[in-house]
Amino acid sequence: MSVRLVDMDGDHRADLTVAAPGDDTMRSSAWLLPGTDQGLSTGGVTRLYGDSFERTGKLDLYMGGGGIAR
16 A cells, blocks of 8 residues: 655645555555645545556556646
C-alpha cells in the first residue's frame, strides 16, 4: 500500500491518495479523498483505476475533469 498527501486538483488543499495494490482481482486501484478547509472529506471519495497506456508494463494513471489534468 502507498499513501500520498498532495494537492491533486490545484485548490491549495492537500488531498489524500491511497494506492490499493490488488484491490480488484484483476487490477489495482487507488482511492482519492479530497481536501477541504476542515481537512479530508469522505463526501467526494473517488476510486481511480490505472492501466499501462504506453505498453511499458508500468502503471500509468490519467485523471481529468473539472479542470484537473495530471
